[in-house]
Amino acid sequence: MIALSFSKGNGLLPAIVQDHRTGKVLMLAYINEASWKKSLETGETHFWSRSRQEIWHKGGTSGHVQKIKEIYVDCDNDTVLFKVEQLGGAACHTGFETCFHQKIDKSGEATTVGHRIFDPEKVYGKA
């Protein structure tokens, strides 16, 4: 069993989520040891929500879970890469396919790229 260096990040390490077919980077979230084990056990991504301070089963509310296809760990054992099938077609809570939908130009200005796959008010009932 690989030993991740959770102590390096005060108990939290970054986990990159990538679409296993398109190679698009979908999001980055944080794992603690419990959410890492839960991800391995269930085959679906689980993170630690820094804002809610609890284990977060991605897609638990929206149904847009991430089925883990492959897992990689980096050379320092302090970052995880999940290659997933993203159910619902969008990883971002704003409805975009990827959280990385702000493209930055050389002067540092942001432009929104892509479009919404779902309406977050409908999915999360915040209307």
Add this chain to the structure above:
Amino acid sequence: MIALSFSKGNGLLPAIVQDHRTGKVLMLAYINEASWKKSLETGETHFWSRSRQEIWHKGGTSGHVQKIKEIYVDCDNDTVLFKVEQLGGAACHTGFETCFHQKIDKSGEATTVGHRIFDPEKVYGKA
């Protein structure tokens, strides 16, 4: 100019580096505000080295710099994605193309995948 939320990470935010052609995730490192600005100004990735506590021009020693082709920022302004051309063909200081060369199976066991592109002893002169 986009305002990254450096305060969220006590001054440091994760930056994912992805090969702009193959889509492979090469590495993750951390940026502070100075290294972020330096990356924008120079078109080459600069990070904050947590071990050396200094600005780190990736490839400054090995010559394997990363030419920035595209930059994305996530929905929370707290993670950066650099799409790069990796000179020398390998991002990892161990000589592998990607730092993510440990594949994890369902029981959590690691297997090394891929092969060394360069010999780190020759590149870094540690022999």
